[in-house]
Amino acid sequence: MKTISENRAFGGVQGVYSHASEACGCDMTFGLFLPEEAEHEPVPVVWYLSGLTCTHQNAMEKAGAQAWAAQQGLALIFPDTSPRGADIADDEAYDLGQGAGFYVNATEGPWAPNFRMWDYLTEELPHRLFSAYPLDEGRQAITGHSMGGHGALTIAMSFPGRFRSASAFAPIANPSASEWGRKQFTAYLGADEAKWAAHDACLLMKKRGFDGPMLIDQGSSDQFLELLRPEALAEAAASARQNMIFRMQKGYDHSYYFVSTFMEDHINFHAEALYA
Amino acid sequence: MKTISENRAFGGVQGVYSHASEACGCDMTFGLFLPEEAEHEPVPVVWYLSGLTCTHQNAMEKAGAQAWAAQQGLALIFPDTSPRGADIADDEAYDLGQGAGFYVNATEGPWAPNFRMWDYLTEELPHRLFSAYPLDEGRQAITGHSMGGHGALTIAMSFPGRFRSASAFAPIANPSASEWGRKQFTAYLGADEAKWAAHDACLLMKKRGFDGPMLIDQGSSDQFLELLRPEALAEAAASARQNMIFRMQKGYDHSYYFVSTFMEDHINFHAEALYA
Numbered sequence A, B: 001m002k003t004i005s006e007n008r009a010f011g012g013v014q015g016v017y018s019h020a021s022e023a024c025g026c027d028m029t030f031g032l033f034l035p036e037e038a039e040h041e042p043v044p045v046v047w048y049l050s051g052l053t054c055t056h057q058n059a060m061e062k063a064g065a066q067a068w069a070a071q072q073g074l075a076l077i078f079p080d081t082s083p084r085g086a087d088i089a090d091d092e093a094y095d096l097g098q099g100a101g102f103y104v105n106a107t108e109g110p111w112a113p114n115f116r117m118w119d120y121l122t123e124e125l126p127h128r129l130f131s132a133y134p135l136d137e138g139r140q141a142i143t144g145h146s147m148g149g150h151g152a153l154t155i156a157m158s159f160p161g162r163f164r165s166a167s168a169f170a171p172i173a174n175p176s177a178s179e180w181g182r183k184q185f186t187a188y189l190g191a192d193e194a195k196w197a198a199h200d201a202c203l204l205m206k207k208r209g210f211d212g213p214m215l216i217d218q219g220s221s222d223q224f225l226e227l228l229r230p231e232a233l234a235e236a237a238a239s240a241r242q243n244m245i246f247r248m249q250k251g252y253d254h255s256y257y258f259v260s261t262f263m264e265d266h267i268n269f270h271a272e273a274l275y276a
Helices: A057-062 A065-072 A117-132 A147-158 A179-189 A193-199 A201-207 A230-239 A256-274 B057-062 B065-072 B117-132 B147-158 B179-189 B201-207 B230-239 B256-274
Strands: A002-009 A012-021 A026-034 A043-049 A075-079 A135-144 A163-169 A214-219 A244-249 B002-009 B012-021 B026-034 B043-049 B075-079 B135-144 B163-169 B214-219 B244-249
Touching (some): A012 A057, A012 A065, A012 A117, A043 A147, A057 A075, A057 A256, A057 B057, A065 A075, A065 A256, A135 A147, A147 A201, A214 A256, A230 A244, A244 A256, A256 B002, B043 B065, B043 B117, B043 B147, B043 B256, B135 B147, B147 B214
Antiparallel strands (some): A002 A012, A012 A026
């Protein structure tokens, strides 16, 4: 694990680290905020998965989460959104290739060798983190924004017992039925839609749901509402009788101003579950 | 006044606007956060002046001030740090020219025609803001970071009665005795050091001080300590018996992680003065 930077923040440390990734076949970078409490004992963890075009850096700098995590004694993990590098496949579009991994294991060329964000985030990175840092593997929560909300919800539902709570800001909620999903799943997973189902929060909700509380915030003035399909998630969750708070926030858009506005609520929501 | 963007944030609106500036002879852009209360009545104002290389955008996105300003019902103004444009004088160094206006009126060529940030911030922009937005001109406070801390302190002390409180994060405290100051003052104001005195917080402190409370935060691990000279300000303020809280924050550096960590304290400090 290589240290890129460490800055004191809110009584703890905001670090950026990189490592050679087996899953992705390239160096991967992530941000980790450790609160002051981590000097003495392992602390609970909130994963934050970012959206299209983002790196580990955007949320770390703009979401304002450290203030609330420090108050609650929680660590924050900010992974990158895809493999990166000159040798890694890419596309001219902002929503395919580097910066747009969509949190799946690609099976189709040219993506298959490196675009394995599912394995990276659910196996490799946890293994590295919990052996290297004072983090409590038994107390994890997960959240994310947009494409990262999609990742957070699908990962949470796919690993029962791993996360005590899950939340999302304006998630891509139903990618199988959206151009933010169909395009990428076709490229990464192939044309057989049966293989997409494991990566669609609405379909997973209908099939198994999540064994903990969920919180979803969505701005009513989000410029991407038709691509996000929040109504499909609201319907699926209510039909499944999922323990979920779904909030339509009047006048908010898709930006980090929206995310930061409601970050305090999300961190406190996860803290309640993590300290229960 | 041209609207560049408006995003709902923390119950209010984070806007970015531009206008043709007479003082600077070019278009100038600024950020303005209006809390929800501004829908009903003029609200008190906190000015935030930014540091070297920054635009209006850095603090707006990374300082986390809106959360606390919204709680206190305060507006935030984020001006740019210099005139900008292809026709505006510049220098290859990051600390001279565009992005490095140092909050003075340049008298020397090639800077004199446009680098008039002092007049812009103390005359033109206030005039425009208070006539266009629901802001309470009678309740103003000012803060800033690094070069912006220098600007905040020198402007606060130069306009008695205008600002009820003043604060700074790691300010350039004694530019007449620092290479962050001597270089720029020589370029902008000329070699006669007598003309620099009006723009040195330590010299102003000894001469007249500030007629309200001041708060200074400085990281003990700041990589620029020798350029900032906080010890000179601490000495000058204590000698002047200035109403000031000066805090040396152990382990913090010069970054926005430092600024955001202590932003809540600064906003609350100004709120106490503005609502007294």
